[in-house]
Amino acid sequence: MKAAVVSVLILLVIFVAWPVSADRKDLPGAGGYGGDEDDDNDTKSWFPLDNQLSLSYYDRICPDFEKIVATKVREWTKKDSSLGPALLRLLFHDCGVTGCDASVLLDHEGSERRSPASKTLRGFELIDDIKSEIEKACPGLVSCADILTAASRDATFQLGGPYWPNAYGRRDSTDSYARDVEKVPSGRRDITALLETFQSYGLNVLDLVVLSGAHTIGKAYCGTIQSRLYNFNATYGTDPSIDSKYADFLRRKCRVASETVYLDAATPVKFDNQYYINLQKNMGVLTTDQELVKDPRTAPLVKAFAEQPPHMFRQQFAVSMVKLANVGVITGEDRIGVIRKVCSKSNSRPY
Numbered sequence: 001m002k003a004a005v006v007s008v009l010i011l012l013v014i015f016v017a018w019p020v021s022a023d024r025k026d027l028p029g030a031g032g033y034g035g036d037e038d039d040d041n042d043t044k045s046w047f048p049l050d051n052q053l054s055l056s057y058y059d060r061i062c063p064d065f066e067k068i069v070a071t072k073v074r075e076w077t078k079k080d081s082s083l084g085p086a087l088l089r090l091l092f093h094d095c096g097v098t099g100c101d102a103s104v105l106l107d108h109e110g111s112e113r114r115s116p117a118s119k120t121l122r123g124f125e126l127i128d129d130i131k132s133e134i135e136k137a138c139p140g141l142v143s144c145a146d147i148l149t150a151a152s153r154d155a156t157f158q159l160g161g162p163y164w165p166n167a168y169g170r171r172d173s174t175d176s177y178a179r180d181v182e183k184v185p186s187g188r189r190d191i192t193a194l195l196e197t198f199q200s201y202g203l204n205v206l207d208l209v210v211l212s213g214a215h216t217i218g219k220a221y222c223g224t225i226q227s228r229l230y231n232f233n234a235t236y237g238t239d240p241s242i243d244s245k246y247a248d249f250l251r252r253k254c255r256v257a258s259e260t261v262y263l264d265a266a267t268p269v270k271f272d273n274q275y276y277i278n279l280q281k282n283m284g285v286l287t288t289d290q291e292l293v294k295d296p297r298t299a300p301l302v303k304a305f306a307e308q309p310p311h312m313f314r315q316q317f318a319v320s321m322v323k324l325a326n327v328g329v330i331t332g333e334d335r336i337g338v339i340r341k342v343c344s345k346s347n348s349r350p351y
């Protein structure tokens with residue numbers, strides 16, 4: 001009964017929160033690289049409005065944008081399937097630090113990407129490759145933040161996840177600071193800390209539970225969970241909340257920190273609701289995963305997603321991803337963002 005009520009609530013949220021479509025706006029706006037570039041010279045009468053994201057943002061200025069991204073993501077993930085989960089995580093680490101502004105992509109001394117906490121992030125070369133292809137088709141018009149948003153969606157879809165419409169028009173940051181990376185939660189926080197972090201993004205408890213479901217795909221480094229396996233609460237023991245057989249498996253697998261384990265042991269490469277079923281069996285890999293089933297604020301949602309058909313999770317995942325991809329975006333109107341020429345380099349930085 002309780003689960004049914006939660007499901008109805010979830011459905012309501014899906015319909016209320018589904019992003020509204022934006023109409024084509026045939027009004028003047030600014031294009032070009034921005035920042036140190038003379039962006040106003042390039043103004044054309046059919047540029048989209050630059051004070052908001054729009055579903056049709058690139059329709060006229062770069063009609064092949066989404067096609068190029070999807071093709072590149074398919075090409076790269078065909079060769080290395082682990083890049084799909086990596087891209088999805090990369091978007092979270094971009095949006096979770098100073099908003100979805102591609103700050104995570106900048107590669108210079110002291111940047112987010114150079115922080116120890118970003119060491120296991122991947123997918124940068126794929127984004128660079130997409131950017132250079134897009135620069136050939138429509139130079140100076142497509143931001144790295146939009147490319148990452150599109151690539152992450154396509155990677156999720158290609159792994160069997162949901163598809164959702166992306167609104168575009170983000171600008172890129174001009175800088176990036178390693179010290180900001182602490183805003184992205186580590187795998188050892190408690191639920192209160194996670195909720196506070198998500199609230200600071202403008203996301204709620206449902207978004208937290210649903211987006212954590214991204215851990216239905218991908219891997220964690222054993223180094224990330226070794227303290228949970230061998231030194232829980234400084235006891236040299238294993239976290240007793242892990243299912244004992246699964247704990248045996250993890251301990252055998254994780255003798256070396258550089259080894260990896262799937263975040264969803266049961267269906268590791270399938271984008272389904274198995275993650276929530278695992279949590280109920282005490283088979284969450286990260287402390288933050290397992291905590292979701294213990295905390296009264298999140299446990300009913302875990303139960304609902306575990307018990308409902310997988311499409312309930314997939315639909316809500318799409319809704320929450322749209323919200324995540326809109327966190328702290330810079331638009332042209334803000335005048336502080338740019339369209340980077342190369343995603344890993346700031347336009348104004350003398351390299």
Ligand code: HEM
Binds near residue numbers: 085120188220224
């Ligand atoms: C709720 C807070 C979250 C925490 C504490 C967290 C933490 C982590 C950690 C510790 C790892 C393993 C990293 C490693 O060992 O190198 C990981 C992997 C991953 N995370 Fe999260 N995460 C969170 C939310 C998210 C969100 C919101 C998404 C995307 C929407 C996401 C997507 C992923 C993916 C796909 C992987 C696997 C990456 C790969 O295989 O390369 N995570 N996460």
